[in-house]
Amino acid sequence: MSTRSFSARITAWQRAHGRHDLPWQRTRDPYRIWVAEIMLQRTQVATVIPYYERFVAAFPDVRALARADEDAVLAQWSGLGYYRRARHLHAAAREVADHRGGAFPREAAMLATLPGIGRSTAAAIAAFASGERGAILDGNVRRVLARHRGIDGDPTSRVVEGRLWALAQRLVPRDGVEAYTQGMMDLGATVCTRATPRCDACPVAGDCVARRDGRVADLPGRRARRALPHREVQLAWVERAGEVLLERRPASGVWGRLWSLPELEVGADPVASLRARFDIAARLVGRLAPVEHAFTHYALTLHPSRLTARASRRPPPAECMWVARADLAAAALPAPIRKLLRAGVRDADR
Numbered sequence: 001m002s003t004r005s006f007s008a009r010i011t012a013w014q015r016a017h018g019r020h021d022l023p024w025q026r027t028r029d030p031y032r033i034w035v036a037e038i039m040l041q042r043t044q045v046a047t048v049i050p051y052y053e054r055f056v057a058a059f060p061d062v063r064a065l066a067r068a069d070e071d072a073v074l075a076q077w078s079g080l081g082y083y084r085r086a087r088h089l090h091a092a093a094r095e096v097a098d099h100r101g102g103a104f105p106r107e108a109a110m111l112a113t114l115p116g117i118g119r120s121t122a123a124a125i126a127a128f129a130s131g132e133r134g135a136i137l138d139g140n141v142r143r144v145l146a147r148h149r150g151i152d153g154d155p156t157s158r159v160v161e162g163r164l165w166a167l168a169q170r171l172v173p174r175d176g177v178e179a180y181t182q183g184m185m186d187l188g189a190t191v192c193t194r195a196t197p198r199c200d201a202c203p204v205a206g207d208c209v210a211r212r213d214g215r216v217a218d219l220p221g222r223r224a225r226r227a228l229p230h231r232e233v234q235l236a237w238v239e240r241a242g243e244v245l246l247e248r249r250p251a252s253g254v255w256g257r258l259w260s261l262p263e264l265e266v267g268a269d270p271v272a273s274l275r276a277r278f279d280i281a282a283r284l285v286g287r288l289a290p291v292e293h294a295f296t297h298y299a300l301t302l303h304p305s306r307l308t309a310r311a312s313r314r315p316p317p318a319e320c321m322w323v324a325r326a327d328l329a330a331a332a333l334p335a336p337i338r339k340l341l342r343a344g345v346r347d348a349d350r
């Protein structure tokens with residue numbers, strides 16, 4: 001089988017059966033394509049669509065994003081997770097606005113110099129914005145290629161990834177790179193899926209090694225697994241006259257620069273800890289059920305306690321703010337904290 005015929009089949013399939021009406025497919029604007037590609041890195045299309053539409057309505061071009069303050073950007077991202085993506089997006093917009101004349105680049109080589117844009121993302125943006133030839137290798141494409149060519153081993157290991165990149169590059173067609181690139185993404189997302197591939201509907205099934213050898217379920221190889229570390233955190237949900245105390249998280253680590261409930265030492269008396277950390281006098285209302293949350297690199301158990309503080313005119317402690325319950329929806333909160341607060345506020349309103 002020639003590499004040309006693989007690409008030709010993917011391209012023809014995409015034109016006939018692929019996705020054509022996603023909001024970011026209706027533009028050649030590299031800024032909008034970039035926003036979509038970053039959102040899609042860790043999140044499925046159906047989830048991304050409303051976030052994308054709200055984000056580009058709030059920040060219609062790179063200058064608008066560069067001018068926005070960080071809280072506004074994080075608030076638009078709130079719920080999508082992997083917030084480093086949003087901080088990179090903001091940093092890259094400022095870099096383009098302040099040092100590159102405000103014109104968002106459309107060439108892969110330039111794109112790859114911006115924060116948060118890796119080789120595959122740069123190639124995808126360049127392909128969709130200007131038809132530039134280049135290979136992509138996201139999780140979906142890795143899976144399609146590993147199965148089609150029967151490439152075994154951890155697909156994120158250096159050796160296997162090197163083979164996959166070399167193959168991906170050989171397969172890029174001379175013409176129609178947009179349809180081919182979109183076709184590889186669509187095939188991985190809708191046909192050659194991780195759990196339930198639909199080989200009967202696949203345009204390259206005729207020479208797929210995994211299908212021929214009955215190894216579809218075994219490919220790609222599994223990532224080398226490490227036991228996930230586990231962390232526990234006590235959270236103080238403090239209210240004062242209808243306002244909730246939020247603390248900004250440090251820039252490094254998870255949920256960087258987002259607003260969250262203040263953290264206290266696990267197992268410590270929340271009233272005494274709150275006084276020691278923030279000099280706030282409060283009384284304990286009750287302890288809530290623990291909340292479990294899994295990150296890619298560790299598991300987290302949150303132990304929230306509800307407290308009521310005395311009304312006071314004192315300004316909030318450093319890196320903290322009091323937010324009216326009604327305004328919590330607009331704050332840049334991590335999804336598990338937003339969910340916890342929403343459920344608790346609903347209960348309190350009953």
Ligand code: SF4
Pocket residue numbers: 144147148191192193197198199202203204205206208209210211216
């Ligand atoms: S035939 Fe099946 S396993 Fe092979 S590439 Fe197509 S969908 Fe994937």
